[in-house]
Amino acid sequence: SSPLNFIVRKLAHLTEFGILAVLVWRALEPMRLAYAGAWLFATxxxxxxxWHQSFEPGxxxxxxxVAIDSCGALLALIGVFLYMRWKKKEHDPAKRDVS
Structure with missing residues (x-):
């Protein structure tokens, strides 16, 4: 297994678990602990x-x-949080600079 193959596989896991966390967050979104719940679910x-993998030969x-997958979930949720904060600020007339 080449170093490039290793990197691609780990990036795939970061991405997959990031997507999972965002989808779970979206399902929980009106709830107060949606971010924490989504991260906990993905982790x-x-x-x-x-654990399932431990039973597979080879x-x-x-x-x-687990840490890599959990970090993927966390990074994606941080991205969503920052995007939602930016989006709210852009559409809130009280927070816009109208000079």
Whole structure:
């Protein structure tokens, strides 16, 4: 396995778990703890995914992979949070500079 293959696979996991977290956040969005719930769901899914992998021949389960998946979820949710904050500020006339 080449270093490039390793990097591509890890980036794929970051992306996949980021998408999962955003979709779960969207489902929970009106709730007060939607961000935390989405991150927790994605992280727990990563744990169960690694646990399942431990039973597959030729596959290994590592806490490092859970951390990578969890970071993907966190980064995506931070992106959503910042975007939603920017969007709210853009559309709130009281917060716009009207000079």
């Amino acid at each position: 727990m899914y990563a744990v169960t995914d690694e 596959r290994t389960a590592t806490p490092k992979d």
